[in-house]
Amino acid sequence: MATQLLGAGQPAPRRGQRFGRPLLAVLVGWSLVSGCAKAPEPAANTGNLYLELEPTVGTAPLVLGNTAYPNGNGEQFTISTFKYYLSNVQLHRADGTQYAVPDSYILVDAAQPASQHVALHDIPAGTYTGLSFVVGVDSARNVAGAQTGALDPVKGMFWDWNSGYIFVRLEGTSPASVTGRYKYAIMGFQRPFNTLRTIAPAFGGATVAVSPQHEPEVHLEVDVQKMFVGPSPMRFATVYDSEGGPSSVQIANNYAAGMFTVEHIHPN
Numbered sequence: 001m002a003t004q005l006l007g008a009g010q011p012a013p014r015r016g017q018r019f020g021r022p023l024l025a026v027l028v029g030w031s032l033v034s035g036c037a038k039a040p041e042p043a044a045n046t047g048n049l050y051l052e053l054e055p056t057v058g059t060a061p062l063v064l065g066n067t068a069y070p071n072g073n074g075e076q077f078t079i080s081t082f083k084y085y086l087s088n089v090q091l092h093r094a095d096g097t098q099y100a101v102p103d104s105y106i107l108v109d110a111a112q113p114a115s116q117h118v119a120l121h122d123i124p125a126g127t128y129t130g131l132s133f134v135v136g137v138d139s140a141r142n143v144a145g146a147q148t149g150a151l152d153p154v155k156g157m158f159w160d161w162n163s164g165y166i167f168v169r170l171e172g173t174s175p176a177s178v179t180g181r182y183k184y185a186i187m188g189f190q191r192p193f194n195t196l197r198t199i200a201p202a203f204g205g206a207t208v209a210v211s212p213q214h215e216p217e218v219h220l221e222v223d224v225q226k227m228f229v230g231p232s233p234m235r236f237a238t239v240y241d242s243e244g245g246p247s248s249v250q251i252a253n254n255y256a257a258g259m260f261t262v263e264h265i266h267p268n
Contacts, residue, residue, distance in 0.1 A: 045125045047210040049091070050217040051118040054263070055082060055110050058225045062110055072229040075236050077174040077182065082110040082224060083157060084168040085137050085150070089120065092130040092200075094207075099124055105137065107150040107157065108222075125211040131218065132200035135255065136167030139189045139196070163187055163244060167195055168255065170227065177240035184227070186251055188244040195248050197256035206265050217266040223259050230254035 055062035057069040057079070068076045089104040101120050109115045137151065142164030146153045157166045168186040188195045201220060208216040228234045232250035239247045 044122065045212065046122045047125055047212050048215045049120045049123050049128075049208065049210050050215065051120065052217055052219045053108050053116045053118065053222050054219065055116070055222050055224065058223065062224060064110055069225070071174075071234075071236070072225050073233050073235050075174055075176040077172055077176075077236060079110070079170065079172040079224065081169055081171040083155075083166075084108055084135060084222075085157065085165065086118075086133045086135060087137055087141075088134045088198075090132050091120075091123065091128045092132065093126060094129050098132075099126075099128075104133075105141065105150045107155055109155075123210045127207050127209045129207050130200060130203050132198055134196055134198050135252075135260075136187075136189070136196045137165040141165070142189050159185065159187055159243075164189065167252075168227075170224065174236040174240070176236040178237070179240060182236050182240040183243070184241075184248075184251060185243045186248045188248060193245055193249055195244070195252040197252050199256060199260050201260045201262045203262055203265065206262075208265060208267070214268045216268060219263045219265065221261050221263045223261070226257065226259040227251050227255050230257040 058072070060069065062079060062082065064079055064082070066078055068078055071077055084107075086106040086108065087104060089101040089106075090098045091101070092098050101123070104120070106118055107115060108118075141147065141151060146158050151158075151165070157169060158164070159166055164187065166185045166187045168184070170184040170186075171182065173181050186195050203218075208218065210216065228251075231253045234247075234251060234254065242248050242251060
């Protein structure tokens with residue numbers, strides 16, 4: 001028996017009316033939604049800037065282990081550990097304004113060459129005439145306790161809940177030390193033993209242009225020897241163990257005076 005689709009006398013639906021008014025309402029609604037949808041935001045006008053931090057001892061490359069170096073004060077020493085924090089990186093423009101790189105906490109470890117190559121992402125496009133950074137971890141992060149990422153205690157740079165982070169760690173041997181070894185853990189963010197130091201190595205009149213097409217690299221030398229010479233010359237014979245306090249302040253003053261220098265800049 002045939003199935004009856006239309007009642008007697010019912011006209012067949014015209015094309016376009018097969019589903020009636022509900023379909024029309026859906027199409028109209030979709031049109032309105034599509035017309036009001038927000039267009040995708042254009043990509044930000046930013047680029048990347050790279051820092052290369054080369055460790056040296058005077059004019060010699062730093063080699064961990066048994067390589068002996070002069071400390072500039074008539075004493076020899078070797079280096080087994082050299083680590084330090086950089087934080088609060090700022091890029092300076094010619095008009096006197098700065099761009100603060102957000103959440104910039106960087107741990108550089110001479111035993112980890114990859115850590116010496118630092119990428120600063122999403123930098124606003126423009127021309128920069130200099131940079132600055134803090135050697136150490138700012139007081140806000142120090143009082144926040146142990147954290148993650150570069151600030152994770154497993155990195156070996158967290159002292160305790162009272163003292164907070166070690167800013168610069170240098171260890172090794174020296175025949176001038178009464179123990180044959182030395183250990184410098186430069187830390188402290190409260191007066192009178194605040195060892196946080198802001199460094200602004202000069203570009204020497206050069207500039208770096210950051211854009212989506214240009215990703216310059218600033219090559220800095222980090223001279224360990226400058227920890228011993230400067231405003232407060234240090235000798236292993238008298239200071240072979242520094243864990244905060246007056247001797248750490250003296251060492252921080254020394255490296256603030258010239259441990260970081262811009263050696264050259266790759267424009268792209």
